Each structure stands twice: as structure tokens, then as C-alpha cells.
Amino acid sequence: MLSHAEENYLKAIYHLSQADKSDVSTNAIAEVLQTKPASVSDMIKKLSDKGFVDYQKYKGVNVSKKGRKEALQIIRKHRLWEVFLVDKLHFRWDEVHDIAEQLEHIKSPLLTQKLDKFLGYPRVDPHGDPIPNELGEIIIGNKVPLSEVPAKQKVLVTGVEDSDSEFLNHLDKINIALGTKVVVIEKNTFDGSMQIELPSQEIIFISKQVAENLLVTE
Amino acid sequence: MLSHAEENYLKAIYHLSQADKSDVSTNAIAEVLQTKPASVSDMIKKLSDKGFVDYQKYKGVNVSKKGRKEALQIIRKHRLWEVFLVDKLHFRWDEVHDIAEQLEHIKSPLLTQKLDKFLGYPRVDPHGDPIPNELGEIIIGNKVPLSEVPAKQKVLVTGVEDSDSEFLNHLDKINIALGTKVVVIEKNTFDGSMQIELPSQEIIFISKQVAENLLVTE
DNA sequence: AAATATTTTTAGATTAATCTAAATATGCTT
DNA sequence: AAGCATATTTAGATTAATCTAAAAATATTT
Numbered sequence: 345m346l347s348h349a350e351e352n353y354l355k356a357i358y359h360l361s362q363a364d365k366s367d368v369s370t371n372a373i374a375e376v377l378q379t380k381p382a383s384v385s386d387m388i389k390k391l392s393d394k395g396f397v398d399y400q401k402y403k404g405v406n407v408s409k410k411g412r413k414e415a416l417q418i419i420r421k422h423r424l425w426e427v428f429l430v431d432k433l434h435f436r437w438d439e440v441h442d443i444a445e446q447l448e449h450i451k452s453p454l455l456t457q458k459l460d461k462f463l464g465y466p467r468v469d470p471h472g473d474p475i476p477n478e479l480g481e482i483i484i485g486n487k488v489p490l491s492e493v494p495a496k497q498k499v500l501v502t503g504v505e506d507s508d509s510e511f512l513n514h515l516d517k518i519n520i521a522l523g524t525k526v527v528v529i530e531k532n533t534f535d536g537s538m539q540i541e542l543p544s545q546e547i548i549f550i551s552k553q554v555a556e557n558l559l560v561t562e
Numbered sequence: 563m564l565s566h567a568e569e570n571y572l573k574a575i576y577h578l579s580q581a582d583k584s585d586v587s588t589n590a591i592a593e594v595l596q597t598k599p600a601s602v603s604d605m606i607k608k609l610s611d612k613g614f615v616d617y618q619k620y621k622g623v624n625v626s627k628k629g630r631k632e633a634l635q636i637i638r639k640h641r642l643w644e645v646f647l648v649d650k651l652h653f654r655w656d657e658v659h660d661i662a663e664q665l666e667h668i669k670s671p672l673l674t675q676k677l678d679k680f681l682g683y684p685r686v687d688p689h690g691d692p693i694p695n696e697l698g699e700i701i702i703g704n705k706v707p708l709s710e711v712p713a714k715q716k717v718l719v720t721g722v723e724d725s726d727s728e729f730l731n732h733l734d735k736i737n738i739a740l741g742t743k744v745v746v747i748e749k750n751t752f753d754g755s756m757q758i759e760l761p762s763q764e765i766i767f768i769s770k771q772v773a774e775n776l777l778v779t780e
Numbered sequence: 781a782a783a784t785a786t787t788t789t790t791a792g793a794t795t796a797a798t799c800t801a802a803a804t805a806t807g808c809t810t
Numbered sequence: 811a812a813g814c815a816t817a818t819t820t821a822g823a824t825t826a827a828t829c830t831a832a833a834a835a836t837a838t839t840t
Contacts (some may be wrong), residue, residue, distance in 0.1 A: 349797065370818055383798055385819050390796090402805060402818060433676040443670050450664045458651040567827065588788055601828055603789050608826090620788060620835060 346396075350378060351388050351418050355394055358415035367404030401511040416480035416496050422448035423469035423476075424459050426534075431463065437470035456509050468562050472498045472525035484560040489529070493537060493553035498527045503559035511557060518548055520558070566667050569636050570595060571605050572614055576625050576633035580604075585622030624773035625652035634698035635674075640666035641687035641694075642677050648688040649681065655688035686780045690718045703780040709773035710752060716745045725779070729775060736766055739778070 346354065356376050360368040362399075370388070374381045392399040396411035407415055427448040429440040457478070467485065468474050472481050482560075486505050501524045504511065515521065519542055529539040529547055536552030564572065574594050574708035576585040579645070599670055610617040616715075625633055639697040639744045647658040675696070686692050686761060692700045705721050720780045722729065733739065747757040747765055754770030768776075 347796075371816090378800065379797095381772075381818065382800080382820080386797075389819095429673075433673070433680055435672075435676070443668070446668045447665075448662070451701070452661050452664075454653075455651070457659050458653065462651055484746050565826075589786090597827095598829065599788065599832080600790080604827075607789095 345451070345531060346414065349387070350394075350396075350526050351414075351449060352390060352515075353391060354407065354411055354415050355418050357391075357405060358419070359411060367406050369404055373405075379458060413480040416476040416482070420476040420478075420480070421450070421456055422458065424440070424455060424466070424473070426469045427463050427466045427475075427489075428459060433465075440470065468500075470498075472500050472501060472562070473561065487559040487561055489536070490526075490550075490558040490560045491552065493560060495528050495530050495531050497559035499562055500525050501558060502561040505557045505559060511554075514554070515558075518550070519544070519546075519549050526560070535551050563669070564632065567753060568612075568614075569607070569632075569667060571602075571609060572625065573631055573636050573656075575609075575615060575623060576630060576662045580626050582640050585621055585624050586634070589726060591623075594742065622749060627659070628657065631698040634694040634700070636666050638694040639668070639674055642681060644689070645681050645693075649684075649776050658688065685780070686716065686718070688716070690716050690780075692780070704780055705777040707774050707777045708744075708756070708758075708768075708776040711746050711778060713749050716743060717778035717780055718743050718775060720779040723777060724777045729772075732772070732778075736768070737762070737764075744778070745746045 347443045353373065354375055357368050360376065362373050366370075370381045370384045373384045373388075374415060377384070382470065388397060388399055388405050391397045392412070393403070396408055396414060397405050398408050399405040422444045426437075426440045429435040429443060430437050437444075458480075466475060467483065474484065480482055484502075489505065490499065490501075492557050493499055500519055501522055503522065504515070509520050520526070525543055527541040529541055538550050538555050541547050571591065574591050578590050578594065582767050588599045588602045591602045591606075591621055595602070606615060606617055606623050609615045609629070610623070612741050614626055614632060615624040616626050639661045643662045644655075644658045647653040647661060648740050653661075678696075684693060685701065693700065693702050702720075707723065708717070708719075711717055719738060719740055721740065722733070738744070745759040748758055749756050751766075754773065755770050756773050757765055758768060759765050
């Protein structure tokens with residue numbers, strides 16, 4: 345069984361490897377965990393001995409198959425608890441991270457399972473990030489045009505229908521990129537335009553044309 | 563801020579002092595925490611230095627005013643989480659202790675407050691034990707005859723109306739004493755008799771006469 | 781009250797997680 | 811490719827929580 349510290353390192357390594365799409369450096373881990381590179385070296389060695397990460401001295405580290413599964417369980421718990429905090433206890437979505445950091449370490453598979461059920465098997469957390477399933481799989485939902493998304497829903501921008509540069513420039517100008525999470529605030533049926541909220545909290549208007557060309561997930 | 567280990571010691575000392583109504587011995591603490599007396603001595607010294615317990619070598623230990631307040635906050639969280647696990651996640655009351663032992667260490671006063679509200683400000687946990695309030699006070703509910711308690715409610719036997727020995731003998735025979743927690747299963751309106759469940763899970767019948775003479779709390 | 785038994789504390793060691801400082805490896809620059 | 815800068819690892823120390831074994835205090839028994 346992993347200690348809290350080991351779990352935190354594993355999660356950090358997983359997240360960094362997702363972001364960089366490559367092996368993770370000691371300094372990067374030290375940075376996100378607010379600790380010293382020397383401590384990171386020690387811990388990596390331990391996680392490597394236990395088979396949770398693949399590691400060669402000076403060459404960086406990454407999660408092993410076993411480590412990824414473990415990391416995704418922790419992330420699953422983190423995101424389920426975030427849903428609980430926001431949906432049931434009415435925290436704001438920007439208040440829940442630190443509490444979920446604590447709750448994610450609670451060890452009881454049955455608890456996780458029952459919590460998932462209680463919450464209605466949510467597929468994304470309040471930040472729009474997907475919740476891995478019990479097997480550690482992240483099911484990426486189908487891409488649909490933003491224009492088909494009902495009001496109040498939070499979605500992740502995952503593609504464009506029509507990728508000509510004029511459209512991409514426009515997205516850039518209004519601060520939307522792949523990976524941006526937006527919330528549909530209002531749909532205007534008469535002209536197909538929408539109001540959406542950006543991660544910056546800013547609410548912007550977008551035309552029917554834009555809404556039909558933006559593909560979003562969940 | 564107290565570590566998990568310190569919190570567990572403090573809680574154990576509080577519980578033992580409640581049970582014995584006297585100073586708590588090193589061995590007794592070691593027993594309940596499944597640890598060695600030497601470790602207990604070390605920890606007591608630390609808690610004493612921090613002002614959470616009153617301690618004199620070889621003379622036993624007890625929680626200080628500050629320590630009691632802290633212990634009651636931990637107990638409050640433990641019991642609130644037990645209510646959550648049973649009422650919302652549908653755990654059985656005998657399954658929740660180990661999970662609540664983990665959850666009780668989550669640090670966020672706001673979380674505790676919102677959880678309390680979400681659960682409808684329960685006054686007892688699923689075992690019938692009272693939940694301390696935010697100030698660390700245990701409000702003991704009024705004593706009412708068992709006959710007035712609605713079905714499904716779990717109550718604590720805290721007194722008798724009529725204390726003649728024949729009645730007390732009868733209670734003894736049916737395994738009810740002060741401090742016994744019972745659940746009202748069914749009330750029979752036509753003769754005022756009831757079915758109640760004992761901590762042993764056994765369900766027994768009691769007459770109107772018994773139900774009117776048994777005082778219970780919450 | 782002296783001897784014995786029990787409880788408690790102390791002394792010294794161990795493990796996990798961290799640190800600082802020093803050594804070593806890698807990478808970048810010219 | 812040699813030298814310099816940066817990144818990483820190692821060595822040795824520290825703190826928290828635990829342990830075993832021994833010493834000291836308290837309690838019990840005869």
C-alpha cells in the first residue's frame with residue numbers, strides 16, 4: 345500500500361507526463377510538489393523499486409503500467425470528491441481543490457464505488473476534467489458541435505469542424521483553444537447564437553457559425 | 563496543527579477518560595491504539611508540551627481544556643461522516659467505523675460545517691452516539707418515554723420513569739440497560755406495544771407498559 | 781515493611797520523508 | 811570538443827513515530 349507521500353509523487357509524475365508527453369524531470373516534480381530535487385531523487389528510487397515508475401538515472405521517470413493504474417485511481421477519487429463538494433455541499437468549483445487533495449487519499453474501494461453511485465456516475469468533475477472509471481480508463485466522450493450542447497453544461501473544447509485559418513485565428517482572438525473548458529450560459533434560439541463562459545470567468549457571445557464549428561466533449 | 567498520530571492519541575485519551583472517569587494509564591492507551599507503552603510515553607510527553615494533555619510522570623494523563631475541545635472536534639467529524647456513510651451512501655452502521663477513522667482527519671472547518679448542514683444537523687450518529695456541536699459541546703437531548711418515539715428512530719436508553727425493582731429486573735431479563743441503543747421497528751397502535759431492535763440485532767416485543775416507563779434520548 | 785510484580789519511563793536504534801552541501805552527469809555554447 | 815552551466819544524484823543530517831531492552835518508579839503480596 346502506498347503512503348500519502350508516495351501517492352502524491354505518483355500523481356504528480358502522471359500529470360506531468362500527460363502535460364509534456366515525455367519523460368518527467370526531477371526538477372519539474374520538485375517544482376510542482378514544492379520540495380527539493382534531492383528528495384525527489386530519493387522517492388523516485390523507492391517508487392521504482394516498488395515497480396510504480398520506470399526510471400533510469402539521469403534519464404527522467406515515467407509511470408509504469410501498474411503506476412498509471414494507481415495514479416488514475418487517485419485521480420478518480422479526487423474528481424469524484426470534487427463533484428460531491430460542488431454538487432452536494434455547494435462549494436464553488438474554485439474552492440474544492442485543497443479539500444479533494446486530502447479526500448483522495450481515503451482508502452476504501454467500496455466507498456469510492458458507493459460515492460460514484462450516489463453522485464449519479466458523473467463523467468467529468470466540476471472543472472470539466474474526465475473521471476477515470478474503476479478500471480482506470482478515461483472514457484473520452486464523443487465530439488459534438490457546441491451548438492448542440494444544452495445551456496448550463498460545462499464542456500471541453502476538443503476539436504473544430506472546419507479548420508481553415510481564418511476560423512482558428514478567430515478562436516485565438518476570443519481566447520478559445522483545444523483544451524479550453526467552457527460553460528454554456530444561454531442559447532438564443534432565434535439566431536443560434538450563444539453566450540458562453542470562459543475559464544477566466546469572462547462571458548462572451550459567439551455566433552451560430554462559430555458554435556457549429558467548435559467540437560466539444562461531454 | 564496536530565498530526566494524524568497526535569489526533570489519534572488525543573481521541574483515545576479522551577475516550578478512555580470518559581469510560582473510566584479518571585486519569586488514563588499508559589498501558590490502557592497502548593492497548594487501544596495497538597502500540598507499545600514506550601511509544602505512548604513519548605507521545606504523551608509531546609502532547610503535554612503542546613498543552614493538549616495534563617500529565618505528571620507515573621501519575622497518568624488526561625486531556626486539558628484545549629485538548630478536550632480538539633478531541634471533540636475530531637469526534638464530531640467522525641460521527642458526521644458516519645451519518646453520511648449510512649444515510650447517504652447506504653453503508654450498514656457496522657461497516658462505517660474504519661472509513662470514518664480516515665475521514666475524521668480531513669482538515670477543513672468549512673467542510674465540516676457544510677457536511678453538517680447537508681445531513682440536516684443530525685444530533686446522533688448511526689450508533690446512537692451524540693454528535694458534538696461546533697463549539698465542542700455535547701447537547702444531551704431531553705428524555706422522553708420510548709412510547710412517544712416514532713418508528714425507524716434509533717434512541718439511547720437513558721432512564722426509567724418508575725424504578726421499582728420488578729421493572730428493572732424485567733429490563734435486565736430482556737437485555738436492556740441504561741446506555742443501550744435501540745431502534746424502534748414497529749409500533750402497534752391498537753395496544754401500544756412495540757417491536758424494537760437491540761444492539762445484538764435481535765428484535766424483541768415490548769408491552770405498552772414497558773414502553774411508557776423506559777426513558778430514551780434523541 | 782521487605783520482597784516481588786507490574787507499570788512506566790528512558791536510552792538507543794530504526795524507518796520514512798525530508799533537508800543541505802557536495803559530487804557527478806548531462807547539455808549547451810562557442 | 812573543451813569549458814561552463816544546469817540538472818541530478820549521493821552522502822550525511824534531521825524530525826516524527828515507532829520499536830526493543832533496560833532502568834526506575836509504583837503497587838501488591840506475604
